Amino acid sequence: MAPFTRHLFICTNERPADHPRGSCAPAGGEALQKAFKKALADRGLNRAVRANKSGCLDQCEHGSVVVVYPDAVWYGQVTPADVDEIVGSHLEQGRPVERLRLPDSCVNASTCPHKPRR
Numbered sequence: 001m002a003p004f005t006r007h008l009f010i011c012t013n014e015r016p017a018d019h020p021r022g023s024c025a026p027a028g029g030e031a032l033q034k035a036f037k038k039a040l041a042d043r044g045l046n047r048a049v050r051a052n053k054s055g056c057l058d059q060c061e062h063g064s065v066v067v068v069y070p071d072a073v074w075y076g077q078v079t080p081a082d083v084d085e086i087v088g089s090h091l092e093q094g095r096p097v098e099r100l101r102l103p104d105s106c107v108n109a110s111t112c113p114h115k116p117r118r
């Protein structure tokens with residue numbers, strides 16, 4: 001069987017409710033991972049694409065966060081309602097969902113308009 005061609009990492013990290021950075025689990029990370037698994041199976045993509053739960057991706061202010069590799073496309077504020085669009089457009093047709101993408105200035109940056117100063 002061919003190896004997986006893509007992996008989705010869906011953050012399910014949980015911080016205390018009063019943590020200033022927030023976290024992805026209260027934003028729905030677990031439900032999101034289940035929704036991706038189901039959508040991949042429904043479309044017969046589950047042999048090519050794997051949807052993994054992830055620990056913290058350090059993008060807590062943009063939760064729930066999903067990253068797609070090898071594309072290195074980051075999505076933020078993803079909800080289960082967005083799953084079909086990501087699977088259909090990005091994973092089936094190769095067109096990332098631009099409206100949900102995290103800009104480069106947010107990813108791998110210690111500050112951005114959404115993060116508290118550290």
Ligand SMILES: [Zn+2]
Pocket residue numbers: 061062105106112113114115
């Ligand atoms: Zn940001």
